[in-house]
Amino acid sequence: MSTKAVIPTSASSDSPASYEETYVHTIYESIAHHFSSTRYKPWPVVAAFLASIPAGHIGLDAGCGNGKYLMAPQEREGVYWTIGLDRSVRLLDIAKLAGGRSRECVLADVLDNPWRNGAFDFAISIATIHHLSTRERRKNSIQNLLNCLSPSHGRGLIYVWSVRQDELSKRSIPSPVEKTNSEHRGQDVLVPWVMTNSFASQKLEKMQSRETEDSPAIFNRYYHLFEEGELRDLVIAAAQELDTDEGSPASEEGSSRCIQIRPKKYIEIIRDGWERSNCYVEFRLYQK
Amino acid sequence: MVRLITHNLLSCHVKGCTRNNFPLRFQDVKVELREAEFNAEFLRNFVPRIEWKALVDAGKELGDTSLPEELPEMLGDEFLKKLHHVLLEIHVEEGAMVCPNCGHVYKIMSGIPNMLLTESEI
Ligand SMILES: [Zn+2]
Numbered sequence: 001m002s003t004k005a006v007i008p009t010s011a012s013s014d015s016p017a018s019y020e021e022t023y024v025h026t027i028y029e030s031i032a033h034h035f036s037s038t039r040y041k042p043w044p045v046v047a048a049f050l051a052s053i054p055a056g057h058i059g060l061d062a063g064c065g066n067g068k069y070l071m072a073p074q075e076r077e078g079v080y081w082t083i084g085l086d087r088s089v090r091l092l093d094i095a096k097l098a099g100g101r102s103r104e105c106v107l108a109d110v111l112d113n114p115w116r117n118g119a120f121d122f123a124i125s126i127a128t129i130h131h132l133s134t135r136e137r138r139k140n141s142i143q144n145l146l147n148c149l150s151p152s153h154g155r156g157l158i159y160v161w162s163v164r165q166d167e168l169s170k171r172s173i174p175s176p177v178e179k180t181n182s183e184h185r186g187q188d189v190l191v192p193w194v195m196t197n198s199f200a201s202q203k204l205e206k207m208q209s210r211e212t213e214d215s216p217a218i219f220n221r222y223y224h225l226f227e228e229g230e231l232r233d234l235v236i237a238a239a240q241e242l243d244t245d246e247g248s249p250a251s252e253e254g255s256s257r258c259i260q261i262r263p264k265k266y267i268e269i270i271r272d273g274w275e276r277s278n279c280y281v282e283f284r285l286y287q288k
Numbered sequence: 289m290v291r292l293i294t295h296n297l298l299s300c301h302v303k304g305c306t307r308n309n310f311p312l313r314f315q316d317v318k319v320e321l322r323e324a325e326f327n328a329e330f331l332r333n334f335v336p337r338i339e340w341k342a343l344v345d346a347g348k349e350l351g352d353t354s355l356p357e358e359l360p361e362m363l364g365d366e367f368l369k370k371l372h373h374v375l376l377e378i379h380v381e382e383g384a385m386v387c388p389n390c391g392h393v394y395k396i397m398s399g400i401p402n403m404l405l406t407e408s409e410i
Contacts, residue, residue, distance in 0.1 A: 017407065054333070055329045055330055055333050056329065056330050056331070056332065056333020056334040056335075056337070057333070057334075058293075058297070058334065058337060077325070078324075078325050078327040078330055079327060079329065079330055080330065081293060081330070081334075083293075083294055083297065087404075089400065092400050093398070093400075096289055096399060096400065102289050102291075102322060102324070102379070103289065104289055104290075104291060104293060104294045105289065105399075105400055106294065106298070106400065106401050106403050107400050107401065107402045107403060107404060108403035108404055109404060112301055112403060112404065112405065113301050114298055114299065114300075114301045114403040115297055115298065115299065116297055116298075116299050116310055116339070119297045119337075120297070121337070
């Protein structure tokens with residue numbers, strides 16, 4: 001069996017918070033340095049999104065990890081700012097100096113919303129919300145993004161692992177066990193992180209792994225793998241609960257004649273796609 | 289790091305604490321000044337996004353009184369230099385931020401504010 005094989009699982013919904021503590025947060029604290037050493041290339045879709053951010057804008061990276069998206073290409077450093085949020089102190093210790101510059105980071109959960117409403121021009125959440133173990137929690141984390149974005153022009157990009165894996169990734173995803181209803185889309189799995197010995201030297205890392213004398217340390221991280229269309233539907237469901245309907249500013253001229261006391265909030269899905277084993281959705285908020 | 293650019297965005301998120309929960313007040317802070325690259329284009333465009341009074345007051349709490357009480361109409365270089373310093377060069381390394389409404393204390397350690405709440409506070 002390849003070390004990249006994943007293990008089907010079903011997350012415990014009795015106590016999702018403590019489940020994630022064991023199968024996500026504790027592991028990232030343990031593998032922080034090794035994980036960070038493997039995470040330096042930006043995904044093309046994310047790089048293109050950040051390249052389009054205008055001067056003076058401010059954004060949030062919810063689940064910033066080692067801070068690779070807090071950096072900008074040399075000529076755009078300081079033209080816009082991205083604030084990093086993560087649950088791992090050890091990853092934030094790396095992120096706060098990402099690229100050799102002082103970055104802005106806060107220790108928080110993506111289920112927290114410690115921001116002024118509407119404060120950000122853009123928000124990204126890359127390879128993060130697939131670590132939340134129930135649909136409700138994944139939806140809540142998207143609602144936090146929507147709430148902290150400007151309702152008039154806020155833009156967002158969410159990126160998660162897909163059930164459809166790139167051939168290069170060599171990960172084999174078991175086919176879903178059974179489909180009961182729309183609440184149970186996608187696939188819950190544990191994905192082994194194999195720590196090479198040079199990184200497994202820290203005490204905490206040794207204690208929390210099942211390391212023996214000869215074998216490398218293996219940590220099983222929880223993921224919810226998204227199926228096609230699932231992320232888009234979740235973003236729209238999250239928005240609708242916040243009285244934000246799906247729309248497109250171009251296609252709605254003159255559709256509403258009644259006088260509105262408050263402007264109505266909308267979300268436009270800009271792109272919904274798949275890139276190298278990941279699903280992503282890019283969206284924009286607007287008001288009318 | 290907690291610089292005032294971040295402080296100006298943070299508000300208390302304890303369950304039920306939804307009013308008068310911004311800005312958080314600094315307490316027992318250890319501050320470091322570090323030079324940052326000046327970018328007039330960023331600052332000019334960023335100004336409308338700032339909660340001005342909160343920034344001026346937070347600057348004072350950290351010992352900087354250089355910003356005017358009212359945001360000037362003309363954003364000249366001299367003003368932008370002061371704004372740059374207050375927003376991006378004052379680093380709060382240790383201390384805490386306290387909610388003006390519920391009194392919750394958010395600790396700052398090694399430049400990172402801990403905004404996590406315990407389960408009963410969420
Ligand atoms: Zn409060």
